Amino acid sequence: MNKNPRKKKVAKETDPKVLFRRSKAWSNFRLKLRKKQKYDYVTGSPLAKNANCHHLCEDPRQYEDISDEERFVMLNSTSHTVIHYLWGDGKRRYNWKERLQKLKELCEMMDAANPELKD
Numbered sequence: 001m002n003k004n005p006r007k008k009k010v011a012k013e014t015d016p017k018v019l020f021r022r023s024k025a026w027s028n029f030r031l032k033l034r035k036k037q038k039y040d041y042v043t044g045s046p047l048a049k050n051a052n053c054h055h056l057c058e059d060p061r062q063y064e065d066i067s068d069e070e071r072f073v074m075l076n077s078t079s080h081t082v083i084h085y086l087w088g089d090g091k092r093r094y095n096w097k098e099r100l101q102k103l104k105e106l107c108e109m110m111d112a113a114n115p116e117l118k119d
C-alpha cells in the first residue's frame with residue numbers, strides 16, 4: 001500500500017493497460033488521431049508531443065477497443081489531468097458537476113479579487 005498519499009502512482013509493468021499502450025496497434029491509432037485532431041479539445045492549443053489519447057469510455061473491459069475513433073479525444077497533459085480530476089476514471093467517479101461549480105465560484109472570487117485583470 002502506498003503510505004505517502006502525495007506520491008505519484010506509477011503504472012505497473014504488468015498492467016494490461018500499460019502493455020496495450022506499448023502495442024503497435026495503439027501507437028498507430030494514437031498517431032492517426034493526432035493527425036486528425038491537431039488541437040487540444042479543451043484549450044484549443046496545438047497538441048504537444050506528449051499529448052494523451054483520452055478514452056471517453058472508462059470501462060476497463062473496453063480499454064483496448066479502438067474500433068471507433070469518435071470514442072477518443074486528444075488532450076494535452078494538463079487538460080487530461082483536469083478531466084480525470086473532474087470526472088474520475090475507470091475505478092472511481094467523482095461528482096464533476098459539483099466540482100465544476102466550485103471551480104466556477106473560485107474563478108469568480110478571483111475575478112472579484114483582481115478587478116484590474118481582464119480576459
Ligand SMILES: [Zn+2]
Nearest residue numbers: 053054055080
Ligand atoms: Zn484519459
